[in-house]
Structure formats: structure tokens, C-alpha cells
Amino acid sequence: MRKPDGKIVLLGDMNVGKTSLLQRYMERRFTDTVSTVGGAFYLKQWRSYNISIWDTAASPGPGSAQLPTGRRRLLRAGRSHVRPAVPPPPPPTPGLQAATGREQFHGLGSMYCRGAAAVILTYDVNHTQSLLELEDRFLGLTDTARADCLFAIVGNKVDLSEDGPGESRQEGGGGPGPAGSGCAAPRLPRQVQPEDAVALYKKIIKYKMLDEKDVPAAEQMCFETSAKTGHNVDLLFETLFDMVVPVILRQRAQGPPQTVDIASYRPPARTKSGCCA
Numbered sequence: 353m354r355k356p357d358g359k360i361v362l363l364g365d366m367n368v369g370k371t372s373l374l375q376r377y378m379e380r381r382f383t384d385t386v387s388t389v390g391g392a393f394y395l396k397q398w399r400s401y402n403i404s405i406w407d408t409a410a411s412p413g414p415g416s417a418q419l420p421t422g423r424r425r426l427l428r429a430g431r432s433h434v435r436p437a438v439p440p441p442p443p444p445t446p447g448l449q450a451a452t453g454r455e456q457f458h459g460l461g462s463m464y465c466r467g468a469a470a471v472i473l474t475y476d477v478n479h480t481q482s483l484l485e486l487e488d489r490f491l492g493l494t495d496t497a498r499a500d501c502l503f504a505i506v507g508n509k510v511d512l513s514e515d516g517p518g519e520s521r522q523e524g525g526g527g528p529g530p531a532g533s534g535c536a537a538p539r540l541p542r543q544v545q546p547e548d549a550v551a552l553y554k555k556i557i558k559y560k561m562l563d564e565k566d567v568p569a570a571e572q573m574c575f576e577t578s579a580k581t582g583h584n585v586d587l588l589f590e591t592l593f594d595m596v597v598p599v600i601l602r603q604r605a606q607g608p609p610q611t612v613d614i615a616s617y618r619p620p621a622r623t624k625s626g627c628c629a
């Protein structure tokens with residue numbers, strides 16, 4: 353299998369719809385999901401480039417969205433609903449194995465972000481805490497991403513908001529599963545406004561010590577989506593793919609990363625005198 357040319361990682365609190373967004377885009381459907389365990393990725397060919405898109409698990413934070421009982425039960429049973437496109441990432445280091453579940457997630461989260469060209473920070477527009485968690489718990493995980501990593505802030509589940517867009521046939525409807533069951537969920541007063549996402553984007557630029565004029569404008573990088581209806585899902589992923597291509601080209605121009613690939617590392621042969629050959 354060809355090595356991916358670039359990596360995009362989805363991060364965000366439990367239940368915000370990371371898996372559903374990815375499934376909507378890659379499989380063109382919305383079905384019931386169970387909470388992700390570990391992580392898995394899809395490979396997307398975009399023009400002549402292979403882009404891996406990583407779905408990650410979020411351990412429940414102090415203010416995490418309440419999980420429906422069924423999802424919690426499945427989580428305890430340790431099932432993962434996303435079939436990994438390729439084997440899962442390397443196991444955590446022994447140090448991480450000894451860590452608590454939450455610490456382990458943080459280790460894994462930053463491992464998934466290593467070398468990422470873009471990170472999709474996902475929240476639920478009907479749940480303020482999920483936006484706050486992005487800054488408090490998830491932003492730090494992106495320290496291992498590329499220095500020129502792009503950030504998209506994505507407010508999902510707009511179909512549940514009172515002021516959200518309606519379902520349109522053009523966007524694919526719900527397909528099989530809960531969205532196609534015909535009974536619309538009651539609409540909720542939205543808790544997060546688009547300006548809140550823009551404010552977070554600006555904070556991220558500061559946190560990364562970047563200059564606003566060197567990065568895409570907030571309005572370009574903040575999206576409101578519905579994995580259920582498909583609203584803005586293609587726009588989100590395809591805008592990012594187009595933006596990631598120049599990052600891939602820059603990466604190629606810089607040459608291979610200056611890190612040791614432990615799997616293929618061979619110690620240098622020694623001469624009789626004990627010096628390296």
C-alpha cells in the first residue's frame with residue numbers, strides 16, 4: 353500500500369459526530385454509530401495524492417455530552433464501529449500502557465496528530481461544553497502536528513438546531529438508519545453561535561503563535577455541518593483537501609522528515625576498531 357501523502361485528524365468530544373461526519377463523506381450514508389475505541393482511518397485519493405483521514409476516540413471529559421445508554425453499553429463492550437482501512441496505529445509505548453485511560457488517550461491523541469497537515473476540531477452546536485473542551489482538552493494534542501498544520505472548526509448537528517437548515521434531497525437525506533426512519537428529532541435552541549467558533553479559531557492562531565495574515569481567514573475555516581443531512585459535509589472535507597495539497601508539496605520539497613524510523617532502523621556496522629564504518 354502506498355504511504356499516505358498527507359494526514360487529516362478529527363478531534364473532539366465524545367458524541368459530537370466525528371465518526372458520522374467521516375462516514376457521511378466516505379460512505380455517503382448516515383447510520384447509527386457506537387462510540388469509537390482507539391482510532392481508524394480512511395484513505396481518500398484527492399487528485400494524485402493519498403490523504404489519510406483519522407477518526408479518533410475521545411475519552412469522556414468532566415463536562416462531556418451525556419452518552420445515550422446504548423452507546424455507553426457498547427463502549428464498555430469495547431466494540432469499534434469503524435473498520436480500519438489498514439492495521440491500527442502502532443501500540444502505545446510501555447510508558448503509556450501504564451497510564452490511566454485518560455492519560456493514555458492524551459498520549460494516543462497526540463500520536464494520531466503527529467505530522468498532521470490538518471486537524472478538524474469538532475463540536476456540537478447544541479452543546480456549549482463541547483466547544484469549550486476543544487480549547488481545554490484537545491488543542492494541546494495538536495502540538496505534534498506540522499508547524500503549518502491547518503485547523504478547521506466544525507460545529508456539527510445543525511439539523512437539530514431550531515434555526516438549522518432543513519433536510520434537502522440534494523444533500524442526500526438520512527439514508528438508512530435513524531435519519532431515514534421518518535421521525536424528525538425535536539429541534540433545540542442552539543447553544544453555540546458561529547462567532548464563538550471564529551473566536552476559538554483566533555485563539556488557536558495565537559496559541560500556535562502564528563500571524564493571522566499567514567493563515568486562512570477564520571470565515572474560511574469555520575463550518576457548520578450535519579452528518580445526518582449531509583449539510584456542508586462535502587464542502588468541509590473538499591475545502592480541506594484542496595488546502596492540504598500545498599502542505600504536501602511543501603513537505604516534499606523539504607525532503608524526508610529528520611526523524612528515525614525505528615521499524616526500519618539498522619545500527620551502523622562496526623569496524624574491528626569499534627568505530628562506525
Ligand SMILES: Nc1nc2c(ncn2[C@@H]2O[C@H](COP(=O)(O)OP(=O)(O)OP(=O)(O)O)[C@@H](O)[C@H]2O)c(=O)[nH]1
Nearest residue numbers: 366367368369370371372385387388509578579580
Ligand atoms: N441529529 C444528528 N445526529 C448526529 C449527527 N452526527 C452524529 N449524530 C449522532 O450523534 C451520536 C454520536 O455520533 P458519532 O459520530 O458516533 O460521534 P463521535 O464524535 O464519533 O463519538 P465518539 O466516537 O464517542 O467520540 C450518534 O447517535 C449519531 O447518530 C448529526 O449531524 N445530526
Ligand SMILES: [Mg+2]
Nearest residue numbers: 370371387388
Ligand atoms: Mg466516533
